[in-house]
Amino acid sequence: MNEAEHHPEDDAVARVLRSAESKAGVARFGASGATAIQRHDTDAAETASVDGEQFDREERAALRRVRGLSTELEDVTEVEYRQLRLENVVLIGVYSQGSQEDAENSMRELAALAETAGARVLDGLLQRRPHPDPSTYLGSGKAEELRHVVAALGADTVVADTELAPSQRRALEDVVKVKVIDRTAVILDIFSQHAKSREGKAQVELAQLEYLLPRLRGWGESMSRQAGGQVGGTGAGMGSRGPGETKIELDRRRIHSRMAKLRKQIVGMKPAREAKRANRKRNAVPSVAIAGYTNAGKSSLLNRITGAGVFVQNALFATLDATVRRNTTADGRVYTIADTVGFVRNLPHQLVEAFRSTLEEVGDADLIVHVVDAAHPDPAGQIATVRDVIGEVGARDIPELVVFNKADLISPEDRLVLRGLEPDAVFASARTGEGVADVLEAIARMLPDPAVEVDLLVPYDRGDIVSTLHETGRVISVDYDEDGTRIRALASREQAAQLAEFAAASVPA
DSSP, rough: OOOGOOOOOOOOOOGHHHTOOOBTTEEEEOOTTSSSSSOOOHHHHHHHSOOOOTTHHHHTTTTTEEEESSOOOOGGGGGSSSSEEEEEEEEEEESSSSHHHHHHHHHHHHHOOOOOHHHEEEEEEEEESSSSSSBSSOOOOHHHHHHHHHHHHHHHHHEEOEEEEEEEHHHHHHHOOSEEEEEEHHHHHHHHHHSHHHHHHHHHHHHHHHHHGGOOOOGGGSSSOOSSOOOTTTTSTTTTOOOOHHHHHHHHHHHHHHHHHHHHHHHHHHHHHHHHHHHHHHHOOOOEEEEEBTTTSSSHHHHHOOOOOOOSSTTTTTOSSSSEEEEEESSSSSEEEEOOOOOOOOOHHHHHHHHHHHHHHHOOOEEEEEEEESSSOHHHHHHHHHHHHHHHHOTTSOOOEOOOOOOOOSSSHHHHHHHHTTTHHHHHHHOOOOTTHHHHHHHHHOOOOEEEEEEEEOOOOHHHHHHHHHHHHHHEEEEETTTTEEEEEEHHHHHHHGGGEEEEEEEEE
């Protein structure tokens, strides 16, 4: 019996890839490596104090996954809290370059993804070889060994750490005799569970269909050619002649039609977002986008700064939908701050394309707050992954503020290493509040200044102009004359043109 079965309540990642000693070409990793999800005993209490009302928690908990196969209701109260069986999975991975530690970190992240999707990780195999086998991914001998591991542990699913070709998936399923999926399928499943808004659900469905299309599979007669007209039991008679159309072709056509419909829906939702964004630009309100690796603490930081009450959970991709909140700098300038979808290594290209409309918040921002998990074993890899995706959405030239979150979990020596990685970064902890003031100060410092210096004499009955300049500009000085308020400020070019009638002087900054 596998050792993981003796510790059913252990830390999720500690159960991953336990047992056995390393064999030539195959490693079953132990519990000494890095974790993808940190555990905190005070999570629940501190969530209540800093993360707002958390209205989504009850709905997210309405479907609970439990060990075992029982799905029958034993009590009427279970109608509200349904139980879904946990899948028992075995992880597999192949790495051809880099260290084994890097490969194990990737596998541990896959374990966290699988647990977030609702699975119980039993064990895992990691193989080093120049290239994945084009037929069975692991190679025929190791695939046979995997079959024995799956049978011994009673697993019902195998999850590969990279995206499998349709032929590899089919061949491996034929060997191990259980369902085989890949990393992309797990991420898509998590997105499907966590999408809340109408636009988010449409984006996820579009990504799922793009992934499914090349993986349609025939199952004997269920995908055979269809005859038309009245056909007898033997297939003879009028209407049975000719090639007909296969069921798989019909499915492909239906998928293409549904994808076209979803794309139209997503495009139709775009004007509403652009109208809100144009309104902010017209009023010269700077925008800040929070980006970063999944589970780095983006939503927690937004809640700590604004009290937004965005759903927070110690899980990967807990929140998907962009949330925009208003905030004010210490000198009174108003700006918006937006939480965006998290990134992960090997993020499926379908998701980047489908969520391009959501990622527009990053592309149109005046400042990107790049949140990094300081306690993660590979922060440099996280930073590189996020910057790659930021580059894909055309936001590489936008000013960036790197924030190392979860600073309460690292040692002073770790801070020195991270400081060498990003010398201008800010250390903070959304959980304890440490360094949040420094983050706000850095945001205020890096927000773009208005471009035009104006010198205005504003009548006392137009106090709204003075208020607007305090909110959207940078006020330099204020004096009070008998004819009105004399105010010098930096304003946007649009504002300067609108206020020209009150201008005593207008000098480009």
